[in-house]
Amino acid sequence: MTSEFEPRIVGFLCNWCSYAGADLAGTSRTSYAPNIRIIRVPCSGRVDPLFIAKAFQEGADGVMVLGCHPGDCHYVEGNYHARRRFAVMHRLLDYLGVDKGRVMLEWVSASEGARFARVVNEFTDQVRQLGPAKRPVHSF
Amino acid sequence: MPRIGVFVCHCGSNIAATVDCAGVAEATRGFPGVVHAADFKYLCAETGQNLIRDAIAEHRLNRVVVASCSPRMHEPTFRKAVAQAGLNPYLMEMANIREHCSWVHADRQVATAKATEIIRMVVAKVARNEPLTAKQVGLTKRLLVIGGGIAGIQAALDVANAGYQVTLVERTPTIGGKMAMLDKTFPTLDCSACILTPRMVELSQHPNIELRTYAEVLSVKGFVGNFEVEILQKARKVNHLTCTGCGTCWQKCPEKNVPSEFDVGMGRRTASYIPFPQAVPNKPVSDTANCRSVRHLAAKERGEKLMECRVCEKLCPTKSIDWEQKDEIIVDRFGAIIVANGYDTFDHSVYGEYGYGKYPDVITGLQLERLMNASGPTKGEVVRPSDGKHPHSVVFLACVGSRDDKVGRPYCSKICCMYTAKHALMLKEHDPNIQTYVFYLDIRAAGRGYEEFVRRVQEEYGSTYIRGRVSWIYPQDGKLIIKGEDTLLGRPVEVEADLVVLATGITAASGAVDLMQTIGISYDTYGFINEMHPKLRPVETNTDGVYLAGCASGPKDIPDSVSQASAAAVKVCGLFSQDYLTTDPMTSVVDQMKCVGCFLCEEVCPFRAVERETLRGGKVVARINESVCKGCGLCVAACRGEALNLKGFTDQQLLAQVTALLRA
Numbered sequence A: 001m002t003s004e005f006e007p008r009i010v011g012f013l014c015n016w017c018s019y020a021g022a023d024l025a026g027t028s029r030t031s032y033a034p035n036i037r038i039i040r041v042p043c044s045g046r047v048d049p050l051f052i053a054k055a056f057q058e059g060a061d062g063v064m065v066l067g068c069h070p071g072d073c074h075y076v077e078g079n080y081h082a083r084r085r086f087a088v089m090h091r092l093l094d095y096l097g098v099d100k101g102r103v104m105l106e107w108v109s110a111s112e113g114a115r116f117a118r119v120v121n122e123f124t125d126q127v128r129q130l131g132p133a134k135r136p137v138h139s140f
Numbered sequence B: 001m002p003r004i005g006v007f008v009c010h011c012g013s014n015i016a017a018t019v020d021c022a023g024v025a026e027a028t029r030g031f032p033g034v035v036h037a038a039d040f041k042y043l044c045a046e047t048g049q050n051l052i053r054d055a056i057a058e059h060r061l062n063r064v065v066v067a068s069c070s071p072r073m074h075e076p077t078f079r080k081a082v083a084q085a086g087l088n089p090y091l092m093e094m095a096n097i098r099e100h101c102s103w104v105h106a107d108r109q110v111a112t113a114k115a116t117e118i119i120r121m122v123v124a125k126v127a128r129n130e131p132l133t134a135k136q137v138g139l140t141k142r143l144l145v146i147g148g149g150i151a152g153i154q155a156a157l158d159v160a161n162a163g164y165q166v167t168l169v170e171r172t173p174t175i176g177g178k179m180a181m182l183d184k185t186f187p188t189l190d191c192s193a194c195i196l197t198p199r200m201v202e203l204s205q206h207p208n209i210e211l212r213t214y215a216e217v218l219s220v221k222g223f224v225g226n227f228e229v230e231i232l233q234k235a236r237k238v239n240h241l242t243c244t245g246c247g248t249c250w251q252k253c254p255e256k257n258v259p260s261e262f263d264v265g266m267g268r269r270t271a272s273y274i275p276f277p278q279a280v281p282n283k284p285v286s287d288t289a290n291c292r293s294v295r296h297l298a299a300k301e302r303g304e305k306l307m308e309c310r311v312c313e314k315l316c317p318t319k320s321i322d323w324e325q326k327d328e329i330i331v332d333r334f335g336a337i338i339v340a341n342g343y344d345t346f347d348h349s350v351y352g353e354y355g356y357g358k359y360p361d362v363i364t365g366l367q368l369e370r371l372m373n374a375s376g377p378t379k380g381e382v383v384r385p386s387d388g389k390h391p392h393s394v395v396f397l398a399c400v401g402s403r404d405d406k407v408g409r410p411y412c413s414k415i416c417c418m419y420t421a422k423h424a425l426m427l428k429e430h431d432p433n434i435q436t437y438v439f440y441l442d443i444r445a446a447g448r449g450y451e452e453f454v455r456r457v458q459e460e461y462g463s464t465y466i467r468g469r470v471s472w473i474y475p476q477d478g479k480l481i482i483k484g485e486d487t488l489l490g491r492p493v494e495v496e497a498d499l500v501v502l503a504t505g506i507t508a509a510s511g512a513v514d515l516m517q518t519i520g521i522s523y524d525t526y527g528f529i530n531e532m533h534p535k536l537r538p539v540e541t542n543t544d545g546v547y548l549a550g551c552a553s554g555p556k557d558i559p560d561s562v563s564q565a566s567a568a569a570v571k572v573c574g575l576f577s578q579d580y581l582t583t584d585p586m587t588s589v590v591d592q593m594k595c596v597g598c599f600l601c602e603e604v605c606p607f608r609a610v611e612r613e614t615l616r617g618g619k620v621v622a623r624i625n626e627s628v629c630k631g632c633g634l635c636v637a638a639c640r641g642e643a644l645n646l647k648g649f650t651d652q653q654l655l656a657q658v659t660a661l662l663r664a
């Protein structure tokens, strides 16, 4: 059954590094699992935990947040805030009854097209293993 | 009501090969708000843009989605296209179905379905787009330069020569910086003062330059084009408007025993002084910590007795001595700032193995420069500080406080190899009988003529280069014994010397971190300024309108410092060539009704764009300075009361994308 299951994955990608990294995967024709749907944000630090909670409520099976490597954020420290918020996010997910394996925060630079593809594939596999997500029990 | 038009691009076959573009366009017709959909071979071509413009008119579209390549590629193109049709450019969004879809998925069915979903998300977003307008703000075309070393001098002259007003703030009584202290400069051995002092004079006489020495920057407010700066003019106790620089006061001042900063403690100066004969301005300051008259006044206030002096006051022919002169704070406006606060040299007293800075005959390279200089404290005689005797054997240690994790300085100071070679050469010129030894880790001599120069020192000037770190220096019978290891020969070495010269590395200038915080620019763990981009934007800081030059951003030699200064000057001239600055409208906004005044936003904003505003009822709320905000959205995600939103990437727009995808 798990082999037929195609997870629905939402990816929040910062404009300056990760979105550009995904563009590079395209320009280099590096194919990857098609499950991800990308939402462009200016910076990983723009991502409100609420967006992630909302995604699960609406039926997402996994959520990725991708930003610049530490030290490379276009806005100097946005990704550090994202990282801190992500730690808090884990607790919120517990409360919502969402497995931690369904969220991922990673750094992908504008030159890492191949790495982008790899990270997406790995995450897609991981979520596929976990199976379809149940809608969170609590509303938010 | 949104009336959305969707335009699907084939990009030749780049998209059309894997995505059924006509099918996608057809599918989008059913999406909420979509009143028109079309597909076309090349939307970015003139014909494609016309197609969009015509459709806007024909179908009275008030929103447009262009499904094609990455917005990082063609967003400006299509924004312009819709603007030409009378639509606000920010009412156009792009759906990336090329880089993120057709180029990475081979299966036509999968790619077509995905492209459709990508567009569905963007349609949901664009329905919530608001028209945005870029704002124009005026600018003050005046430059502030902080630091009057060679970098600051060069930048000030370049910008002033381009016709703009410049104020240079230097904290010591003279401009010139470290270069003024040097004797000769590698690799060409020009006399440092001979090439520098004409520049200093040119600066002081330039009609477009206001020089403020003995001054510091206290605060910086505002943003690019409109900085408001508080400058502290320290009291000199001498009226520079009337003083002619005749020299009477500093020649007659009886307080003669103050260690000279300029001579790095190798010489003495008076309390009323100019740091060196060619100082600019060539007028004295009376250093209040040492002036007997100032000390007398202070003692009197405390009710103590101290002999009054007032020698200079009595002798000054222009009556320029002014004991009442107080520190003064000047508030001024500038459009741009160049930070050129330079460097200091590493304090070697942390090295126990080199005597904790306590052996008088262990000196630094900068001190040797002063000893070699004809107008220095010894009139150019290189002698031992301990007994005034000429040294016969001199040992140099490279990398003191460089490339050494133990003292928290892992980086290479870049110039010490070169200046040490220069010193070894010049000592030989001073006295051909001197023997020189150089302990080094590696020779770093990348630069035009540099490697050749170091070779010459070894081959023609007979300097003995020993590879290895020195483990111990100790005094014995009036000499210094240097113990180390020759790592090339793999055996211990011991050298006897009369004088040891430490090539102390480059550190951030004292007070650098305070200065960076005052200005609001980012710096590294060592206190050097971080560039906006180390390769492509090397003279810009992370704050718009603030530029850097010289050793303020790390070790550099004079040619590099000067090049950077001129580069920064060009950036400033480019800025000043505009009459207005156009700001990006994608900034964050506060709903002041919802703001609870927690100022979490202020804490996270990397650009100090959050200001405080007191409402009529007394409530203090946040306000975003749109000219400073860069639109990162950190504050929006941090705000718990949902009082903040980011224009162009609002919560509503982003959540609509999530919902549109998952509810379909």
Ligand SMILES: Cc1cc2nc3c(=O)[nH]c(=O)nc-3n(C[C@H](O)[C@H](O)[C@H](O)COP(=O)(O)OP(=O)(O)OC[C@H]3O[C@@H](n4cnc5c(N)ncnc54)[C@H](O)[C@@H]3O)c2cc1C
Pocket (backbone or CB within 6 Å): B146, B147, B148, B149, B150, B151, B152, B169, B170, B171, B172, B174, B175, B176, B177, B178, B179, B182, B184, B185, B186, B187, B215, B216, B217, B340, B341, B342, B343, B344, B345, B365, B366, B369, B415, B419, B422, B509, B510, B511, B515, B549, B550, B551, B552, B556, B557, B558, B559, B561
């Ligand atoms: C021993 C030695 C020998 C050298 N020999 C050579 C050589 O032969 N050839 C060569 O190319 N390079 C040489 N150098 C390097 C050279 O000194 C530097 O490249 C050059 O001086 C850098 O200029 P700068 O303007 O960046 O810094 P600086 O010369 O340090 O000038 C900075 C100025 O800013 C002022 N300042 C600091 N903080 C503030 C503040 N907060 N507010 C206001 N003003 C402030 C300082 O007082 C100073 O006047 C040598 C260096 C040393 C140590």
Ligand code: SF4
Pocket (backbone or CB within 6 Å): B249, B252, B253, B254, B255, B271, B272, B286, B290, B291, B292, B293, B294, B309, B310, B311, B312, B313
């Ligand atoms: S008052 Fe005396 S000590 Fe002070 S500057 Fe004048 S001469 Fe020197």
Ligand code: SF4
Pocket (backbone or CB within 6 Å): B587, B588, B604, B605, B606, B607, B608, B609, B610, B624, B628, B629, B630, B631, B632, B633, B634, B635, B636, B646
């Ligand atoms: S969006 Fe970024 S730059 Fe603008 S005010 Fe918020 S945190 Fe500061």
Ligand code: FES
Pocket (backbone or CB within 6 Å): A014, A015, A016, A017, A018, A042, A043, A044, A045, A066, A067, A068, A072, A073, A074, A075, A076, A077, A078, A079
């Ligand atoms: S811009 Fe990429 S993480 Fe901030």
